[in-house]
Amino acid sequence: MSHRFDATVLRDYDVRGVVGATLGPADADALGRSFATRVRRAGGARVAVGFDGRISSPVLETALIEGLIASGVDVVRIGLGPTPQLYFAEATLAVDAGVQVTGSHNPAAYNGFKMVLGHRAFYGGDIQDLARLAAAGDWEAGAGTVTTADVRENYVQRLARGFAGNGYRIGWDPANGAAGPVIERLVQLLPGEHHVINADVDGTFPNHHPDPTVEANLDQLKRLVAERRLDFGLGFDGDGDRLGAIDGEGRMVWGDQLMMLLAEPVLRRHPGSPIIADVKSSDALFDRIRDLGGRPVMTRSGHSVLKAALSEHGAPLAGELSGHIFFADDWHGFDDAQYAAVRLIEAVSASGRTLTELRGAMPALCTTPELRIPVDEARKWAVVDEVLARLHADAAEVNAIDGARVTTADGWWLLRASNTEAALTARAEARDEAGLARLVAAIGDQLARSGIADPFGAGGGAG
Known part of the structure; x- marks a missing residue:
């Protein structure tokens, strides 16, 4: 018995794909078998499993658990919650590893898996190794057990423990993602006045897309802060591991x-x-x-x-x-957006401002937000290689740690392949608008030379 994953779901730091197209229950089962095999060969025996609020998550969680126990590990189910709640369970329960079923901030049709083994990130070559084990059918066999643990209250209590900050008037938007119930409980333990919107978990994301780094997704939060004259607002992604914020004037x-x-x-x-x-x-x-x-x-x-x-x-x-x-x-x-939110409140308090x-008071630089340029999954890496080759030939000042980060007299620009989407991502930063325009034009020129036409013609400008 063996299994082959669609190559596009094997991301650098998690597994993620479109349910019903590139990812399904058979993949979840195979991933469970492969991951359990890695756990057992590392000397482990117990794995915590959680899932986010996506419609497909319960089915994938069931198949994942079937694979885990078939390869002989015991499973502790912690149920619905944000990814950091799963990480918290892995760090505090008597388990050796953890898996969260989550599509993170991707559109509703996506789902996937984030993993941790022995309190360490499971990514890169580890992900590819799961595919190798599955393709070879090189799986341990056994008959694991399944138990449940309710960790939410312990998690929330730990988030709030020792809080040392002022009470502010804050808006919170979990975006109908898995963090909603945690945030509703957390604000009960914090001083101040708290207004929570979109707290109901709904995998269709009816109010807006669950990505707080795209400014349009915080429009509801901006209205809330303005209408209630709140001090600031906090936004969360679909699985609660990414934080966004706006100040009292609605600025990102x-x-x-x-x-x-x-x-x-x-x-x-x-x-x-x-x-x-x-x-x-x-x-x-x-x-x-x-x-x-x-x-x-x-x-x-x-x-x-x-x-x-x-x-x-x-x-x-x-x-x-x-x-x-x-x-x-x-x-x-x-990474924990709920904990980062608590620490942010404390940091603002400590500043006295x-x-x-x-x-x-932050430096008045001209920047773009992170710009996403759709490119076929199979093409995006090649485009970055082409750009790097041209830049090196031109003796540009390039940091190639992750794509191309190019420093010029105007500032810097970046072009890299996304690890979570069929896209390239770009960003630029300059001291003035004219310099920023030149940097963005340089990105556009490099993309055009690789056959990607006019990526910024629809308004990908400064933010």
Whole structure:
């Protein structure tokens, strides 16, 4: 018996595809068998399993568990919740690994799996190894058991434990994702006045797409903050591991800007520590870390990559533009938007200023948001290779840690292949609008030279 996965679902740091097209119950069963095999060969015996609020998640969870127990591991089901709740279960229960059934921030038709083994990120070659085991039918056999554990209340209590901040008037938008019930309980434990919208878990995402890094998805939150005159608003993605924010004036506080705020109290407690940020992040963040006495470390993008880098460098904090934020001081080192929200409230409190004031005092750089350019899955990597070859031939100043991050007299631009979508992602940052226009034009020129026409003609400009 063996199984072959559609190659497009084997992402760098998780497994993800379109249910009914590239991903289904048979894949979940095979993934369970392969992952259980890895767990057992690492000396483990128990795996925690959770799932998000997508319509397809219960069916995939059932098939996943069937595969896990068929290869001889015992399963602890923790039920519906955000991915960080699964990570919390893996860190605090007597288990050896964990799997979350989740499509993260992708459209409703998607689903997939995020995994952790021995408190460490399971990604890259590990993902490919699952496919190798499945294709060869190289699976352990056994008869595992299934039990259940309700960890939500322990998780929420731990999120709020020792909170040391002021009471603010805050809007919260879990976007009908899996974090809704956790956030509704969490705000009961925090001081201040809290307004939660879209808390009902609904896998059709009826109010807006569950990605808080796309500004249009925070329109409801902006209206709430404006109408209630709240201090700020917090937005969450479909599985609660990515945080977005707006200040009291409705301005976006991007992921790298959140890191600028979160780094200060962390470095006060851990002077001189490394702070990790991804290749998409602003130069202003790396400069801020230096100014605070920290050591900035730039890494590839990807939640599993940053989790691994956090451990490798012994860093107390890591984060990326997309809103994945990892704390290893007084937390378990995984990306958790709920915990990051609590720490953000504390950081604003400690500053003695409002979030609106803090946002207004940040460097006035001209940037694009993260721009997504649809490109066939099979083509996107080749485009990046072509761009890098041309840049090296032109002796450009390039950081190729993750795609091409190019520094020019105007600032910098980035082009890389997305690991979660059939897309390229791009970003640029300059000191003025004219410089930004030149950087965006440079990206467009490189794409055109690889046969991708006019990607920014529909308004992909500065934000």
